[in-house]
Amino acid sequence: MQRVKLSETLEMSRLVYGMWRLGDDNDTSASHVEAKIQSCLDQGITTFDQADIYGDYGAEAVLGNALRANPRVRQQMEIVTKCDIVAPCGRYSDVKVKYYDTSRQHILKSVDTSLSEMATDHIDLLLIHRPDPFMDHNETGAALDEVVNSGKVGAVGVSNFRPWDWNLLQSAMKSQLVTNQIEISLGEIAPFTNGDLAFHQQNSHPVMAWSPLGGGMLMSGNPPVGVVADEIAKEFDVDRAAVAVAFLLAHPAKILPVLGTNNLDRIKRISDALKVDLDRETWFRLYEAALGHEVP
Numbered sequence: 001m002q003r004v005k006l007s008e009t010l011e012m013s014r015l016v017y018g019m020w021r022l023g024d025d026n027d028t029s030a031s032h033v034e035a036k037i038q039s040c041l042d043q044g045i046t047t048f049d050q051a052d053i054y055g056d057y058g059a060e061a062v063l064g065n066a067l068r069a070n071p072r073v074r075q076q077m078e079i080v081t082k083c084d085i086v087a088p089c090g091r092y093s094d095v096k097v098k099y100y101d102t103s104r105q106h107i108l109k110s111v112d113t114s115l116s117e118m119a120t121d122h123i124d125l126l127l128i129h130r131p132d133p134f135m136d137h138n139e140t141g142a143a144l145d146e147v148v149n150s151g152k153v154g155a156v157g158v159s160n161f162r163p164w165d166w167n168l169l170q171s172a173m174k175s176q177l178v179t180n181q182i183e184i185s186l187g188e189i190a191p192f193t194n195g196d197l198a199f200h201q202q203n204s205h206p207v208m209a210w211s212p213l214g215g216g217m218l219m220s221g222n223p224p225v226g227v228v229a230d231e232i233a234k235e236f237d238v239d240r241a242a243v244a245v246a247f248l249l250a251h252p253a254k255i256l257p258v259l260g261t262n263n264l265d266r267i268k269r270i271s272d273a274l275k276v277d278l279d280r281e282t283w284f285r286l287y288e289a290a291l292g293h294e295v296p
Contacts, residue, residue, distance in 0.1 A: 001044025001271070004206050004254055006178040010124060010155045012047040012078050014249065015270055016208065018260030019048055023055030023062045025262040033066035034073065036267055041076055043271040049181075049208075049258045050118070051082035051129055052110055057090030060117035067119040074120055080208075081118070082129035082159055082181075083110035100132035104143040111147050126153045127181055131165045141172030148175045157181070159210070163199040179208055184255060186225045186244050186290045187214025192251075201253040209248050212257035218244050225289040232282060238272045246276035247286050 002014040017040045022033065037048070050060055060081065067074050084106070087098045114123060126147065128140070147153040156173075158166060159181040170177050180200060184191045188211070191197045200207050213219055218226055219241060229240035236242070248255045259270050278286075288294050 001046075001274075004256060006125070006157075006206055007155050007176065010078070010178065012080075012125075012206075012256060013045050014254075014256055015043075015045050015245075015273065016047040016049050016080070016256055016258040017045050017267070017270070018210070018258040019050050019059055019063060020054050020260045021262055022050075022059045028062045028065075030066040030069035033062060034070055035264060036262070037066065037073055037077070039264060039267045040270070041073075043268075045270060046076060047078040047080065047256075049080045049260075050114075051085075051127075052114055052117075053082075053085045053087060053090075053129070057092070060114055064117050064119040071119070078124040079118065079120060080125040080127065081114050081123055082127040083107060083114070084129045084132060100130050100134070102128060102132040102135045102140040102143075104139050104146070107140070107143040107147065111152050115152060122152055122154060124154045125157060125178070126155075127157045127159045127179075128161075128169070129159050131158075131161050135169070137168045137172045141169055144169075145173055145175050159208075163195060166199070177205070179206055179256075181208035181210055181258065183211050184209040184248060185212045185214045185218065186229070186247055186286060187211075187217050189287065189290045192287075197251075197253050197255075206254045206256060208256045208258055210258050212248055212259060213241055213244055224292065225286065228285055228289040232276070232278075232286070236276045238275055239269070241266075242269070242272040242276055243286070245270075245273035246278055247283065249273060250278040250283050 003011045005011050084100050084102050086092050086101050088095045144156045155178045157177050157179040161180050226240055229243040233240050233243045245257050248257050
C-alpha cells in the first residue's frame with residue numbers, strides 16, 4: 001500500500017477506512033470491530049477516520065472498546081478524528097440549535113473526550129470538521145498549536161474548508177495545517193475546477209476525500225457514470241466501486257479516499273481500487289460521464 005507523507009511526523013495509508021457508520025452496525029462488539037480493523041491492516045490500510053459526532057457522538061467509544069480489548073492494535077494505526085460540530089443529540093441533546101464551536105475551551109475539551117472515548121493517549125490527526133462563521137482565528141489557531149505542543153495531537157488539519165478559510169486559520173498558527181478533507185467523487189466533481197483542489201495541489205497539501213462513492217449513489221441503479229464505470233470494471237475484473245476510487249487515486253494531487261462500510265466482504269475489497277490503472281483518456285471517459293456532457 002502506498003503511503004503519503006503529510007508532515008515530518010505523520011504518514012498515512014493512501015486508502016483510509018472511514019468509521020462514520022461504525023456505531024450503526026448490528027454488531028458493535030469489540031471482536032467484530034477488531035475484525036474490521038484487521039481486515040484493513042491486512043491490506044495495508046493503516047489510517048482510520050473518526051469524528052466526535054459520528055454515531056450521535058458514539059462511534060469513537062465503539063472504536064475505544066475494541067482498542068481496550070486489544071491495545072496492541074493501536075500501534076499499527078493512525079487515528080484521525082474531528083471536532084467543532086455541536087448538534088442536539090447524544091452528549092449535546094440539550095442544545096437548542098446545531099452550531100459550530102471552534103473556541104479554545106471546546107477544542108481542548110473535545111480532544112480530551114476523544115482520547116478517553118477511543119482509549120488512546122494521542123490522536124494522530126485532528127481536523128476542524130466544518131468552517132465556523134463565528135471563528136476567532138487567533139483563538140482557534142492558538143488552541144490547535146496548544147494541543148500539538150501538548151503531545152495529545154500529532155498534527156492538525158481541517159475538513160470542508162475553502163481556500164480562504166484555510167488561509168485565515170493558518171495565518172494565526174505556528175503549526176502547519178496538513179490536509180483538508182473535502183467531498184470529492186464522480187458524484188461531486190466541482191473541486192476539480194472550482195479552485196479547491198488546485199489550491200491544495202499548488203501548496204503540496206494532500207487532500208482527503210470523503211464520500212468517494214457519492215454517498216452510495218454511484219453504486220445503485222445505472223446512472224450514466226455507473227454504466228461507464230461498469231465497462232471499465234470489467235476490463236480489470238473489479239466492481240464499479242473500485243473504479244470510482246481509482247478515479248480519485250489517478251489524480252496527481254495525491255487524493256486519499258476515505259471509504260466506509262460495515263460489510264466485511266466489502267472491506268476486504270477496498271484495495272481492489274489499486275488494481276485499476278486509469279490512463280488519461282479513460283479518466284476523461286469517467287469525467288465526461290460525471291459532467292453529463294463532453295468537456296468544452
